[in-house]
Amino acid sequence: MVKKIIKALRWLKCPSLCSGLLAVVHYFSAFFNAFSGSNFQRKFEENIFKALMIISAFTVTGILIFILAVIFLKGFPAINLDMLIKTPKGGYYLGKEGGILNAILGSIVLGFGATFLAVMVTVPVVFYLNLYLKKNSRLALSVRFFLDVLWGIPSIVYGAFGFTVMIFFGLKASLLAGIITVALLIIPIMARSMDEVLKMIPFELKEASFAIGATRLETAMKVVFKQALPGLMTAVLIAFGRGIGDAAAVLFTASFTDSLPYSLFKPVATLPLAIFFQLGTPFPEVQERGYASALVLTVIILFISILSRILSKKFTRNIIK
Amino acid sequence: MNTRKFKDIFARRLMFNLCLFVLGLAFLMAFGLYQRSRPILAITSLKNLLFSNAWHPSQGQFGLASFISGTLWVTAIAMVIAVPFSILTAIYISEYAPKRVREFAKPIIDLLAGISPVVYGVWGIIAIVPLVRDYLMPYLSEKLPFFPFASDNYTGFTALTGGIVLAVMVFPVIISVVEEVLRTVPVETREASLALGATKWQTIKYAVLKKAKPGIIAAIILGLSRAFGETMAVLMVAGCSLHGFTKSIFDTAYPLPALIANTYGEMMSIPLYDAAVLLAAFILLLITTLFNMFGWGILLRIERSEG
Numbered sequence: 001m002v003k004k005i006i007k008a009l010r011w012l013k014c015p016s017l018c019s020g021l022l023a024v025v026h027y028f029s030a031f032f033n034a035f036s037g038s039n040f041q042r043k044f045e046e047n048i049f050k051a052l053m054i055i056s057a058f059t060v061t062g063i064l065i066f067i068l069a070v071i072f073l074k075g076f077p078a079i080n081l082d083m084l085i086k087t088p089k090g091g092y093y094l095g096k097e098g099g100i101l102n103a104i105l106g107s108i109v110l111g112f113g114a115t116f117l118a119v120m121v122t123v124p125v126v127f128y129l130n131l132y133l134k135k136n137s138r139l140a141l142s143v144r145f146f147l148d149v150l151w152g153i154p155s156i157v158y159g160a161f162g163f164t165v166m167i168f169f170g171l172k173a174s175l176l177a178g179i180i181t182v183a184l185l186i187i188p189i190m191a192r193s194m195d196e197v198l199k200m201i202p203f204e205l206k207e208a209s210f211a212i213g214a215t216r217l218e219t220a221m222k223v224v225f226k227q228a229l230p231g232l233m234t235a236v237l238i239a240f241g242r243g244i245g246d247a248a249a250v251l252f253t254a255s256f257t258d259s260l261p262y263s264l265f266k267p268v269a270t271l272p273l274a275i276f277f278q279l280g281t282p283f284p285e286v287q288e289r290g291y292a293s294a295l296v297l298t299v300i301i302l303f304i305s306i307l308s309r310i311l312s313k314k315f316t317r318n319i320i321k
Numbered sequence: 322m323n324t325r326k327f328k329d330i331f332a333r334r335l336m337f338n339l340c341l342f343v344l345g346l347a348f349l350m351a352f353g354l355y356q357r358s359r360p361i362l363a364i365t366s367l368k369n370l371l372f373s374n375a376w377h378p379s380q381g382q383f384g385l386a387s388f389i390s391g392t393l394w395v396t397a398i399a400m401v402i403a404v405p406f407s408i409l410t411a412i413y414i415s416e417y418a419p420k421r422v423r424e425f426a427k428p429i430i431d432l433l434a435g436i437s438p439v440v441y442g443v444w445g446i447i448a449i450v451p452l453v454r455d456y457l458m459p460y461l462s463e464k465l466p467f468f469p470f471a472s473d474n475y476t477g478f479t480a481l482t483g484g485i486v487l488a489v490m491v492f493p494v495i496i497s498v499v500e501e502v503l504r505t506v507p508v509e510t511r512e513a514s515l516a517l518g519a520t521k522w523q524t525i526k527y528a529v530l531k532k533a534k535p536g537i538i539a540a541i542i543l544g545l546s547r548a549f550g551e552t553m554a555v556l557m558v559a560g561c562s563l564h565g566f567t568k569s570i571f572d573t574a575y576p577l578p579a580l581i582a583n584t585y586g587e588m589m590s591i592p593l594y595d596a597a598v599l600l601a602a603f604i605l606l607l608i609t610t611l612f613n614m615f616g617w618g619i620l621l622r623i624e625r626s627e628g
Contacts, residue, residue, distance in 0.1 A: 045522060053410065057414065152613035157550065157602050161350045252585050
């Protein structure tokens with residue numbers, strides 16, 4: 001490694017840097033050679049890295065607590081009942097009265113719609129992958145691979161794609177367009193976790209079902225589905241949380257409005273965008289409301305994540321082990 | 322044919338078609354975006370768009386170079402911060418941590434992945450912007466007034482701020498993939514090394530990490546592509562003003578995804594504007610897809626080689 005660097009430097013024709021580096025390398029290697037193999041060096045290095053690892057693990061954990069603490073401390077003083085049960089009145093974004101009920105309800109409706117649509121696509125796909133196809137069939141491999149790739153495509157690209165589809169069909173930004181775009185966005189997230197769940201179902205269980213004459217569909221719906229239910233629920237909730245929290249995909253497709261969601265073909269407000277717009281105003285009191293809205297969104301997501309844990313514990317009772 | 326059989330066959334057809342839909346979705350997205358960005362490619366060359374930084378939509382100039390530079394800066398800063406932290410954390414969780422800590426770590430990483438990007442943005446505005454403005458910036462920019470630190474932007478909304486927030490958002494991706502990769506390294510590899518008298522760290526360094534190296538590279542690539550496409554949080558904290566190239570970590574940065582998100586209201590009002598923005602989305606799609614194919618390809622190969 002060091003030799004390669006020196007070679008590269010030599011090639012770059014900088015002899016002074018090269019010899020300087022050589023000197024440093026020799027100094028350090030001499031230093032370490034003096035202890036090499038000795039217990040001192042081995043323990044020394046191990047302890048340093050162990051300390052670094054613990055520090056980074058604490059940092060990662062600490063950052064989560066830091067984020068939650070910041071959102072709670074800033075959001076809690078700013079929140080009030082009016083915000084939760086009123087829609088924005090005229091001049092809300094200038095500091096006049098009103099609330100974000102439109103965004104809360106909009107996000108929930110959009111989240112439910114998108115999750116429902118995504119379940120309709122994802123459940124058949126993962127059951128097909130796990131029950132109908134052989135483990136290493138080319139189709140199964142490529143569907144999984146493309147799901148992984150889709151998982152990595154940023155949500156803004158989904159948003160832009162939804163926008164092009166809307167133009168193609170001559171539609172305006174609406175709840176329906178938002179639901180479809182967010183559904184596309186969460187399909188790969190849902191599919192990955194559902195696939196993990198179905199992979200864990202023991203083969204013997206399916207075998208037993210086939211042996212008594214059940215078709216694959218019957219096995220899927222009556223045996224595997226029940227067995228996998230807690231895991232599937234968790235996957236659905238994870239995807240729901242992701243769908244509710246995403247802003248970039250709905251920016252183009254669902255737009256924003258001050259009224260409550262009442263039609264599939266009208267724009268709908270979403271919580272992340274409400275936060276974004278409120279923080280974008282220059283008025284401190286509106287920004288405070290943005291912090292409060294961020295608290296609402298965080299609480300919803302925390303609630304979903306806790307709920308998924310409770311549900312998966314509760315439904316585990318029915319599982320044949 | 323009885324109804325049970327018929328139902329089974331019907332379901333099989335349906336499921337097969339849904340699988341084809343999933344397979345085709347990425348291509349459909351690429352096609353749709355390309356189709357909409359063709360008008361601008363018909364007028365100026367791709368090279369011209371990528372390497373010019375003249376962004377004046379009203380005059381018909383759509384140079385994307387300064388946005389690309391913004392993306393590169395923010396992503397690079399995020400990766401420099403995220404990679405060491407997340408790899409060390411993943412090694413700690415999978416190799417050293419007692420079982421209780423490991424069970425505690427998983428929900429935390431899931432939660433980090435589940436928090437809304439906008440909430441990350443709010444956190445960045447409340448916590449990281451003042452940190453950069455009041456502490457990092459005065460200290461670094463005055464003590465080291467040269468290349469990557471010199472700047473006259475004192476707002477705290479900087480490439481560095483965006484990079485820090487992005488780094489936190491990338492943590493869960495890299496940690497979970499590296500952890501999974503480390504779990505695929507067989508216990509026998511570890512046992513063989515330990516039996517030779519190596520310490521735990523030597524085992525990790527010479528045996529485990531060596532074997533996990535391709536997987537770790539894949540994790541970094543996946544994290545990179547995640548950072549590359551992240552939109553809302555960066556839009557909220559990185560400044561995002563039009564001023565040409567980002568020249569320092571304390572300059573504002575205006576990455577591509579933020580550009581796309583920021584123009585949603587106005588892009589239909591000026592001719593070719595929408596084509597330019599959707600071209601940016603197309604470029605983003607191509608790059609993240611390539612990164613993801615590469616990363617998942619490596620992981621797939623690892624998975625297949627072990628059984």
